[in-house]
Amino acid sequence: xxxxxxxxxxxxxxxxxxxxxxxxxxxxxxxxxxxxxxxxxxxxxxxxxxxxxxxxxxxxxxxxxxxxxxxxxxxxxxxxxxxxxxxxxxxxxxxxxxxxxxxxxxxxxxxxxxxxxxxxxxxxxxxxxxxxxxxxxxxxxxxxxxxxxxxxxxxxxxxxxxxxxxxxxxxxxxxxxxxxxxxxxxxxxxxxxxxxxxxxxxxxxxxxxxxxxxxxxxxxxxxxxxxxxxxxxxxxxxxxxxxxxxxxxxxxxxxxxxxxxxxxxxxxxxxxxxxxxxxxxxxxxxxxxxxxxxxxxxxxxxxxxxxxxxxxxxxxxxxxxxxxxxxxxxxxxxxxxxxxxxxxxxxxxxxxxxxxxxxxxxxxxxxxxxxxxxxxxxxxxxxxxxxxxxxxxxxxxxxxxxxxxxxxxxxxxx
Amino acid sequence: xxxxxxxxxxxxxxxxxxxxxxxxxxxxxxxxxxxxxxxxxxxxxxxxxxxxxxxxxxxxxxxxxxxxxxxxxxxxxxxxxxxxxxxxxxxxxxxxxxxxxxxxxxxxxxxxxxxxxxxxxxxxxxxxxxxxxxxxxxxxxxxxxxxxxxxxxxxxxxxxxxxxxxxxxxxxxxxxxxxxxxxxxxxxxxxxxxxxxxxxxxxxxxxxxxxxxxxxxxxxxxxxxxxxxxxxxxxxxxxxxxxxxxxxxxxxxxxxxxxxxxxxxxxxxxxxxxxxxxxxxxxxxxxxxxxxxxxxxxxxxxxx
Numbered sequence: 001x002x003x004x005x006x007x008x009x010x011x012x013x014x015x016x017x018x019x020x021x022x023x024x025x026x027x028x029x030x031x032x033x034x035x036x037x038x039x040x041x042x043x044x045x046x047x048x049x050x051x052x053x054x055x056x057x058x059x060x061x062x063x064x065x066x067x068x069x070x071x072x073x074x075x076x077x078x079x080x081x082x083x084x085x086x087x088x089x090x091x092x093x094x095x096x097x098x099x100x101x102x103x104x105x106x107x108x109x110x111x112x113x114x115x116x117x118x119x120x121x122x123x124x125x126x127x128x129x130x131x132x133x134x135x136x137x138x139x140x141x142x143x144x145x146x147x148x149x150x151x152x153x154x155x156x157x158x159x160x161x162x163x164x165x166x167x168x169x170x171x172x173x174x175x176x177x178x179x180x181x182x183x184x185x186x187x188x189x190x191x192x193x194x195x196x197x198x199x200x201x202x203x204x205x206x207x208x209x210x211x212x213x214x215x216x217x218x219x220x221x222x223x224x225x226x227x228x229x230x231x232x233x234x235x236x237x238x239x240x241x242x243x244x245x246x247x248x249x250x251x252x253x254x255x256x257x258x259x260x261x262x263x264x265x266x267x268x269x270x271x272x273x274x275x276x277x278x279x280x281x282x283x284x285x286x287x288x289x290x291x292x293x294x295x296x297x298x299x300x301x302x303x304x305x306x307x308x309x310x311x312x313x314x315x316x317x318x319x320x321x322x323x324x325x326x327x328x329x330x331x332x333x334x335x336x337x338x339x340x341x342x343x344x345x346x347x348x349x350x351x352x353x354x355x356x357x358x359x360x361x362x363x364x365x366x367x368x369x370x371x372x373x374x375x376x377x378x379x380x381x382x383x384x385x386x387x388x389x390x391x392x393x394x395x396x397x398x399x400x401x402x403x404x405x406x407x408x409x410x411x412x413x414x
Numbered sequence: 415x416x417x418x419x420x421x422x423x424x425x426x427x428x429x430x431x432x433x434x435x436x437x438x439x440x441x442x443x444x445x446x447x448x449x450x451x452x453x454x455x456x457x458x459x460x461x462x463x464x465x466x467x468x469x470x471x472x473x474x475x476x477x478x479x480x481x482x483x484x485x486x487x488x489x490x491x492x493x494x495x496x497x498x499x500x501x502x503x504x505x506x507x508x509x510x511x512x513x514x515x516x517x518x519x520x521x522x523x524x525x526x527x528x529x530x531x532x533x534x535x536x537x538x539x540x541x542x543x544x545x546x547x548x549x550x551x552x553x554x555x556x557x558x559x560x561x562x563x564x565x566x567x568x569x570x571x572x573x574x575x576x577x578x579x580x581x582x583x584x585x586x587x588x589x590x591x592x593x594x595x596x597x598x599x600x601x602x603x604x605x606x607x608x609x610x611x612x613x614x615x616x617x618x619x620x621x622x623x624x625x626x627x628x629x630x631x632x633x634x635x636x637x638x639x640x641x642x643x644x645x646x647x648x649x650x651x652x653x654x655x656x657x658x659x660x661x662x663x664x665x666x667x668x669x670x671x672x673x674x675x676x677x678x679x680x681x682x683x684x685x686x687x688x689x690x691x692x693x694x695x696x697x698x699x700x701x702x703x704x705x706x707x708x709x710x711x712x713x714x715x716x717x718x
Contacts, residue, residue: 376528
């Protein structure tokens with residue numbers, strides 16, 4: 001009895017009860033009273049038990065959480081910078097190599113029919129997109145909320161150029177990338193000087209502006225219906241020479257582009273420009289005091305990201321054969337942003353999170369309805385658990401070859 | 415001339431709504447320096463809650479319009495404020511002191527969660543409401559067409575004015591307002607001098623969500639329809655209004671809201687609605703190029 005009283009008095013229980021009350025209140029307009037369409041005007045239907053379900057779910061979830069303290073939503077303490085052992089580097093390298101070999105051999109697996117390869121192609125297109133946004137957000141630390149617009153520019157460039165000027169895919173590809181990069185420069189250069197939020201707001205507005213133009217400029221863009229019958233690329237004599245069908249060749253095309261982009265990004269990350277991106281993200285004032293041209297550095301990252309999105313858009317248009325404004329909404333940007341945030345800053349991580357976010361709903365269509373809400377939850381949780389994941393922490397430039405007395409270095413988060 | 419006046423009236427009532435939304439952005443930005451990308455979706459929630467409230471009142475037999483409006487307004491403010499409190503608690507408070515990018519991304523996540531939880535629970539269709547406040551005044555002006563001003567429009571402008579006046583009073587005279595102004599000027603110094611930063615942040619979110627609730631109710635009344643994605647575009651419009659007036663300045667936000675409302679109405683009136691949003695975004699980009707601190711804001715000096 002006394003033990004029971006103690007339990008009742010325990011803070012965890014009170015806390016959980018409070019949370020349950022709040023959940024019940026908030027569940028009233030979301031779950032308890034639902035609007036339905038009865039004729040022209042909305043009517044109400046009552047689902048009152050749902051309020052109790054929500055309250056109970058939150059009660060037990062909160063109770064469970066409080067027994068898992070101190071893990072619960074406490075702000076993370078000092079971040080720990082651990083040494084990066086050469087063996088880990090070797091391991092990463094071999095995993096990367098295995099992943100590349102797997103991707104190269106994919107069409108030869110028995111389970112990989114044309115449908116499978118086609119979906120794998122879509123996943124690779126998103127890997128390409130994420131590679132571009134990774135540079136902008138995680139290397140340079142700029143938030144681009146209109147990323148889908150550059151994807152759209154690439155896709156519509158391919159669609160329009162191939163239909164109106166009958167350019168081939170191979171001619172459209174470089175034009176798409178350059179055009180998207182040019183738009184990136186044009187939109188970013190006026191606002192990149194201002195504070196970080198303004199770039200996010202301006203790109204968000206730019207994304208919506210492009211969406212408005214795509215929907216309304218019907219003579220050129222076809223409006224909401226979009227542009228259909230975009231020719232697929234011709235692979236000249238390759239198809240006959242290698243006895244591969246067109247789907248496989250298309251897969252190898254985007255795979256080659258992704259590998260090329262990855263190699264380029266990996267290489268440029270180790271050149272002065274890549275170092276400057278990292279430095280700028282960490283401390284802009286210090287960079288300026290060292291004489292770096294911060295505007296040019298930011299613009300280069302932004303334009304490079306936009307350009308990669310343009311290439312991805314061109315391939316996307318050729319794969320779908322149809323582009324419409326619905327393919328390039330803010331939801332696309334949010335998806336790519338989530339891939340990047342889950343991607344652990346490396347190409348393998350990006351590929352795996354693309355498979356999770358784009359691939360899983362492709363193979364399990366029933367989950368598609370829950371994809372966006374899952375993306376929202378993942379974005380919030382990723383930030384709450386690892387807020388420093390957006391900055392700091394990179395592979396050390398130099399490392400000691402012998403073990404030293406103190407293998408880990410702890411730094412205080414400022 | 416009549417057409418011009420008509421658009422002026424439309425613009426003012428739209429501007430009142432945008433202004434209220436913009437004040438919500440400004441409140442939060444002023445206290446913790448975060449652009450709350452989920453604010454538009456809080457407005458949408460306010461719209462839904464008020465719509466549900468109106469539909470609930472019919473079976474309860476409350477048919478006096480002012481009483482219905484008043485009670486729904488209070489309930490909407492309370493519940494929407496609770497949503498704002500919860501969002502701050504779960505998604506922003508753990509990120510205090512984290513890189514700014516992390517909070518922005520978390521805010522985008524919250525926006526997606528709110529939008530999609532309403533989509534999943536309430537469905538995707540546009541929810542319509544019979545006009546509650548109907549009727550219009552005919553105003554005689556010289557000219558062939560006569561001008562009418564809807565009572566809804568008057569109601570919206572008057573309510574916005576009253577809410578803003580009350581808010582200005584609170585900011586000017588109360589301890590809460592003083593703390594808010596102090597945090598606006600210098601967050602660290604305010605904290606050192608004993609301003610409870612956590613409580614002020616919570617307060618700014620709850621008050622901002624209260625403004626969103628009023629705006630959401632007005633959206634429901636004015637358009638007579640709301641759907642789960644309504645918060646996105648209207649949120650961007652409000653955000654642009656806040657940037658136009660200078661982020662962090664409540665008076666600027668109201669001013670920016672009215673400017674955006676007028677631009678919106680006049681563009682729709684004279685050039686059609688197709689490129690209306692694009693025009694407003696164009697204004698934003700012009701402002702960011704020429705006056706990045708907004709029309710009424712002061713430029714922030716970066717200190718080391």
